[in-house]
Amino acid sequence: xxxxxxxxxxxxxxxxxxxxxxxxxxxxxxxxxxxxxxxxxxxxxxxxxxxxxxxxxxxxxxxxxxxxxxxxxxxxxxxxxxxxxxxxxxxxxxxxxxxxxxxxxxxxxxxxxxxxxxxxxxxxxxxxxxxxxxxxxxxxxx
Ligand code: FES
Numbered sequence: 001x002x003x004x005x006x007x008x009x010x011x012x013x014x015x016x017x018x019x020x021x022x023x024x025x026x027x028x029x030x031x032x033x034x035x036x037x038x039x040x041x042x043x044x045x046x047x048x049x050x051x052x053x054x055x056x057x058x059x060x061x062x063x064x065x066x067x068x069x070x071x072x073x074x075x076x077x078x079x080x081x082x083x084x085x086x087x088x089x090x091x092x093x094x095x096x097x098x099x100x101x102x103x104x105x106x107x108x109x110x111x112x113x114x115x116x117x118x119x120x121x122x123x124x125x126x127x128x129x130x131x132x133x134x135x136x137x138x139x140x141x142x
Pocket of ligand 1: 015016041042044066
């Protein structure tokens with residue numbers, strides 16, 4: 001069994017996913033320590049290059065976590081984010097990194113338990129994939 005602990009960057013929208021992560025904390029629910037949450041006003045603000053940059057800078061996986069479909073406080077930011085995530089997934093497959101390293105998820109503010117479960121499952125999946133080769137390349141060049 002490998003002791004590799006993946007770094008997972010979560011772009012979490014302030015209104016729902018970030019609050020859900022906070023609720024998880026208040027419920028004393030845990031998720032892997034490699035999960036790093038970055039609060040954004042809305043997932044609609046997460047550009048494709050932010051996701052790629054996170055992977056280049058050391059993330060083994062990236063999750064974009066927004067409000068439930070129909071609940072985005074900026075109308076359709078989460079739908080725009082989902083489309084961007086799909087484009088990044090296609091790109092990652094094209095360059096052989098693997099689309100599964102990036103995911104779009106939707107949670108409501110009260111779903112702390114669901115957030116903890118999703119973060120744990122995603123981190124586990126990334127752990128099984130192994131270190132992100134882009135990150136390894138960046139380390140070798142440093
Ligand atoms: Fe949450 Fe837009 S405000 S995804």
